[in-house]
Amino acid sequence: MKIEKTEKRITVVTDGDFDLKVCPELKALLAADLKHDRSIHVCFDLRKTSFIDSSGLGLILWVYKETAPYGGKVSVVNVTASAERLFDIAGLSRLLNIRRKGRERLG
Numbered sequence: 001m002k003i004e005k006t007e008k009r010i011t012v013v014t015d016g017d018f019d020l021k022v023c024p025e026l027k028a029l030l031a032a033d034l035k036h037d038r039s040i041h042v043c044f045d046l047r048k049t050s051f052i053d054s055s056g057l058g059l060i061l062w063v064y065k066e067t068a069p070y071g072g073k074v075s076v077v078n079v080t081a082s083a084e085r086l087f088d089i090a091g092l093s094r095l096l097n098i099r100r101k102g103r104e105r106l107g
Helices: 023-036 054-070 081-089
Strands: 002-005 009-018 041-052 073-077
Touching: 009 023, 009 054, 023 054, 041 054, 041 081, 054 073
Parallel strands: 009 041, 041 073
Antiparallel strands: 002 009
């Protein structure tokens, strides 16, 4: 997992499984950043992600709920077809900007 920060954007590049094992640490890191600026754009880059479970989806939804009321944005880029289907089934594609392709560095 890699986190890149600019003044207006946080990019989270997950690597391997985006699941219960990595979510608590990632949530703590993001909570610290969002404490200072909730109007930021948070981008999850799934280019290197082999698996995402409900914990990963829940974390992305949590970031959305933390940022949306303050004008923040959440996007998910480089999703596979199966991950895109998972976002559709969960109803998250209506809330988030989900793209199959995107840039890793978005700052």
